[in-house]
Amino acid sequence: xxxxxxxxxxxxxxxxxxxxxxxxxxxxxxxxxxxxxxxxxxxxxxxxxxxxxxxxxxxxxxxxxxxxxxxxxxxxxxxxxxxxxxxxxxxx
Numbered sequence: 001x002x003x004x005x006x007x008x009x010x011x012x013x014x015x016x017x018x019x020x021x022x023x024x025x026x027x028x029x030x031x032x033x034x035x036x037x038x039x040x041x042x043x044x045x046x047x048x049x050x051x052x053x054x055x056x057x058x059x060x061x062x063x064x065x066x067x068x069x070x071x072x073x074x075x076x077x078x079x080x081x082x083x084x085x086x087x088x089x090x091x092x
Contacts, residue, residue, distance in 0.1 A: 003030055005085035015072045022071055022085075023047075023064070040068060052092065060088035 005026040013022030018039040027036045027049055037048045045064055047054040056064050063086055070083040 001030070001090045002087060003027065003090060004087050007085055010071070010082050010085055013071065015074050021068070023068065026085075038068075040065070047090065054090045054092050057089040057091060064088050 003026050005022060006029075009025040009029065010022045013025045014020040018024065018037045021038055023038045024036045027038070027047070028034055031049050033050055035048075035050045037046070039046045043065075045056055045061065045068070047056070067083050067086050074080045074082060
């Protein structure tokens with residue numbers, strides 16, 4: 001499944017909030033649900049939608065990790081600009 005994040009997802013996302021970050025915003029919109037959680041543990045990205053695990057395609061992992069780092073650090077970097085929306089693929 002291809003997930004196309006929008007500028008609205010980035011604008012409405014909350015840094016460091018696994019249930020409201022920009023990626024979770026995009027997933028909530030795409031899956032039409034509020035039960036989404038996106039988190040990083042070590043080097044793994046964990047995504048759950050409606051309590052079901054999903055996995056980012058290996059070709060997109062580095063792009064998603066970079067987005068999460070940039071997004072989550074907006075409050076800590078002077079003059080930080082929100083990252084541009086990305087497109088990534090999920091597998092169940």
